[in-house]
Amino acid sequence: MPAAPNLVSDVRCVWRAGATLGEGVCWSSREQALYWVDILDCTLNRCDAQGRGRASWRFEDTISAVAERRDRPGLAVTLRRGLALFDPESGSLQRLHEPEPERSGNRFNDGKCDAQGRFWGGSMDFDCEAPTGAWYRFDPQGQGTRAADVLWAVTNGPTWSLDGRTMYTNDTLRREVVAWDFDPDSGAIAQPRVWLRFDPHDGYPDGMTTDAQGRLWIAHWGAACVSCHDPGTGAELLRVQLPTSHITNVSFGGAGMSTLFITSARFGLRTAQLAVEPLAGALFAVETDARGLPANTFAG
Template identity: 30%
Template sequence: MASQPKIELVVNSRCILGESPVWDERTGTLYFVDINSKRLHAFVLATGQQYGLDFYEKVGTIAPTTDKSKLLAALSRDVVIVDLDKRLVGPAVATVPESHGVEEMRFNDGKASPAGVFVVGRMHNKWRDNNPGRLYAMRLQSIPESSTFQELLTPEEVVLPNGMAWDTQRSLMYFVDTGLSTITAYKTDGEGVPVRNSDGKHDSRVVVTIPKEEGIPDGMTIAADGNLWVALADGGAVACYDANSGKQLHKVQLPVKRPTACTFGGPGLKQLFVTTREEPGNNPSEHWGGVFSVEVEGVKGAAAAYAVKLPVQ
């Protein structure tokens, strides 16, 4: 009989909207953001050291770079470089056009593909009213101002872009559309970016549609065995799905109601770090907004890639 999952509060961060956990094994640091508080958090697992950095607007997601002292951060329309050593937010290296929406729009989840492309979604704050989002690929060029966005999913193709992960063969990108409650697998090019066929359509398949009573899928990561781990927002749990069949393999209930995203980290990538958010109303969980560690026997994460390359300054 398998042992029960080990669940532990690792950061009592009280995030209003905790998101985008990123583990950097080079420094043993877990990074995550509080979107609504416009703040980046850093937590050094071995020592318990914590520090933060405030932004001038909401920060939707972060991604590691090949320089361990720098991150990319996606804000409302801009992607900026964050210097962790100097605790500075740098200038924008890319900006989406105004025609793609300004009011009520911001970047949401995003990650670096295995080949170094920053794949990032942008959402409408009123997505529940069927206002759609977009998904982009951003390639950093030698001159920052030349960095551009390639639109991967148009407003006709995505509602709320969210968690993503790549298979170990780098041929598929798994993608959460929270608005549709789906996880979809997209065939990708050599850079891990979804491609279109000659008819203009993606080669894709829906892996699973998650029932509303389970919660809505939010942030996602992939395990070494190729299975997908997803935070079930409003479901109070993280769940694991077979990437081929869509069958639910594990479900771990958490001591909070609103988990948001997850990533593997810690020694041997055996800890699933889960961010959470505030719980308005009656009877909020004791540690809402904190970051939890979940350990499931026999489960570990796929090796992380620090593939986003910084432009030459």
Template identity: 35%
Template sequence: MIEKTLKVAVAVPCQLGESPVWDDRQQCLHYVDILNSLIYSYYPADKSVKTTEVSHAVGAIVPQQDGTFLAALSTGIHHINLPHGEAKFLIQPEPHAPENRFNDGKADASGRLWVATMNMQEQKNKGALYVVYPDLTFKKILDETTISNGLDWDESEGIFYHVESDDAIINRYTYDTVQVGIANRQKVATFTKEEGVPDGMTLDVEGMLWVAHFGGGCVTRRDPETGEVLAKIELPVKQITSCVFGGKNMNDLYITTAAKGLSEDELSQQPQAGYTFVLEDLPYQGRKPNKFVQIA
């Protein structure tokens, strides 16, 4: 049981809030509203929010070692300087698929970008998972995915975690950091309809999974070895999209949500749909984000 009070961090409703990442340099939280092509930067010290508008749907933002960011827009991977918003095109792994957009992305401990694509209409098996190297070359890691989410690694164990939301499954793979590949897929957990759909995910320093339940109205902490739910955080909204640790001690849990697709009646019952929430000073600690190393 988590004996902490859930608070609203940002009372701005996102259609599809996603990709939260803690900026340990600026001590702020960055996250996106995919469908409104917006990037938000929340500074908890003074509770201010800065908004950056981009040109296309933005599926993920990933920090770089120089303090700037990568933004995975539907038109390709861009370099972006927050909160100013100047975007410079870098690469597009899928020029042949204009009906796709990027969905989730993170850097691994070696400074490579892992980023997923999906069909904008959520058609099955139209997406893929790519790794982008520091020289901006790339290769496909998984093919014929539908909705990739929850990318994360337990580097000490050589494990890569991947959520396939369309199948409501969390998978784990052995991870070869030298050859940059994954193998030996195993199911960590399969979600029931009542539990909702697994969405964004992060690991704590103990290697436990924190999983957002889209449609399930909660975040759970799970043991990846057994799938057992160790803790549960209930939220006043149903569509929970992702979560990440932040704060000076990396023990504040930020949670993004979505208002996408809700009826007027549902919105009246969930007036905070799309808000970003926080649980502060938890007895659990997250890890600082990996950063992309661009040498091109």
């Protein structure tokens, strides 16, 4: 059983961005830089580990998840309707497969690559109400396959176990972390089961990541925190408190892969709440004695 991790610094704000819906946080080992998005502002952001060297790019529609390309410059990103390739240096954008044209009310939300370089993206209802979500697996050519028609209103995750045999996703509105059997060779997923269920006072599980000891770190929408969990039992090992309610995603990065970067959102907060949460929508960082894993890259 992995030991409980510790924080070795206070939480700090590294970019007071005021994001409407911060998400998609991804540390680039190649650039030693952090990418993250504001989904509803259709913006991709980049900065260094201290929040310096900032740059931003605007898109015509929502952008929700980011991965580096493995052997080529640039990024793979999910836009509203599907996967695309984007080169921040040239500004070139190449749209790839849009796999669910029949679900016009959906958009893509969270996503990551598996160790084999396939991009996993979850779709969801734009209004977070209709049960229309699915998980898609994009191959290196950018072709998306509907891997699971979960029919959730809000999809989040994924992340994987250290042995690559389990994929974890969040059925956010049901407050459930769902584990799947995962076949690394084919990318097939099967046997979904509830791995962890949160109480209402814990808010809603949002984005998450796995550290080098297999512990899961989960952002909590509506509960102003990130929680860390034992990979075997699901027991909570640590809770990181944040100064704003809607915490959306987490990723390790920095020179030693021990900095936990955390995104947040202003969306859904009333004027009175925003007055007492001036850092809503900020990008945060905290130093830990845990070590993260380099983000998987897209093989296309």
